[in-house]
Amino acid sequence: MSWFDLHFQGRPNRIASALLLGPPGAALVDPGPSSCLPRLEEALAELGTGLDALTHVLLTHIHLDHAGAVGTIVRRNPAVRVVVHQRGAPHLVDPTKLLQSAGRLYGDDMDRLWGRCEPVPGESLVVVEGGESLPVAGRLLDVAYTPGHASHHVSYFDRAIGVAWVGDTAGVCVGGGYVLPPTPPPDIDLEAWRDSLAAVERWRPDSLFLTHCGLVEQPRVHLQALAHNLEQAAAWVHELLDQPGTDDERRARFEDRLRRELRRSMHDDLAADYESAAGFGLSWLGLARYWRKRPREARPPEP
Numbered sequence: 001m002s003w004f005d006l007h008f009q010g011r012p013n014r015i016a017s018a019l020l021l022g023p024p025g026a027a028l029v030d031p032g033p034s035s036c037l038p039r040l041e042e043a044l045a046e047l048g049t050g051l052d053a054l055t056h057v058l059l060t061h062i063h064l065d066h067a068g069a070v071g072t073i074v075r076r077n078p079a080v081r082v083v084v085h086q087r088g089a090p091h092l093v094d095p096t097k098l099l100q101s102a103g104r105l106y107g108d109d110m111d112r113l114w115g116r117c118e119p120v121p122g123e124s125l126v127v128v129e130g131g132e133s134l135p136v137a138g139r140l141l142d143v144a145y146t147p148g149h150a151s152h153h154v155s156y157f158d159r160a161i162g163v164a165w166v167g168d169t170a171g172v173c174v175g176g177g178y179v180l181p182p183t184p185p186p187d188i189d190l191e192a193w194r195d196s197l198a199a200v201e202r203w204r205p206d207s208l209f210l211t212h213c214g215l216v217e218q219p220r221v222h223l224q225a226l227a228h229n230l231e232q233a234a235a236w237v238h239e240l241l242d243q244p245g246t247d248d249e250r251r252a253r254f255e256d257r258l259r260r261e262l263r264r265s266m267h268d269d270l271a272a273d274y275e276s277a278a279g280f281g282l283s284w285l286g287l288a289r290y291w292r293k294r295p296r297e298a299r300p301p302e303p
Helices: 034-046 070-076 089-093 096-114 190-203 219-241 247-263 268-277 280-293
Strands: 002-005 016-022 025-029 054-058 081-085 125-128 133-136 139-145 154-158 163-167 207-210 214-216
Touching: 002 214, 016 034, 016 207, 034 096, 054 070, 054 133, 081 089, 089 125, 139 190, 154 190, 163 190, 190 219, 207 219, 219 247, 219 280, 247 268, 247 280
Parallel strands: 025 054, 054 081, 081 125, 163 207
Antiparallel strands: 002 016, 016 025, 133 139, 139 154, 154 163, 207 214
């Protein structure tokens, strides 16, 4: 397995993609957004391959930072097959709702951040639900349904080399530092996320591949840190929702608290990498929505 940084918005440590090469072909895990396609093609060329050699694209989920380029890749290589969870598949075929949802979060920055998002023909999809074993690029990959960050999230595991490709289920981590849970709306589900972390741990992987950002060599320690930081962030939001003020003011307090937490263990530039990979304001929105969906006795009062 090889992996490379996509230099999202011209900076490292934001988005990475992984390449699996074997005699039957090549597979990409999370190709990233269309705005990174020039860097993706450059990286593939450095590894002696290209988009036309791909047999599969494996998506952990369909958020644009992970999957925005897939429609363009299929248009340029119609033979490629795209592996996606059954809940995400309809939104690849018709990305209208996906783009509308993203547009509400990113507004006028959509094109600059993500580039073009083209539809994927239904016949190009390999739809999974979790529990499958897929022959891909000369290896057999186990598929697990791992919601929590997104209701259509899956992870992949190669027993032969001990690597699990976990998308956002195992969070954001740069250089072995703080393990940040990305919690954007609309699908955050803490209970499901806990179950998903347990599912990944049952694989007993030797390493994890994070789309944000790269290979992690101490999976158990990493997953424990993610679980702790997820509960901590959720508790902060729960507490803030019960405080006076507007939602904008509460969100600002959450962002400041998270920045202070990161700066306890890293310099400002690295903390900025984290914020670019997983916007702190979006994490507030996802967790606030989660709490407000809870039964009244389990959530803070409405503002």
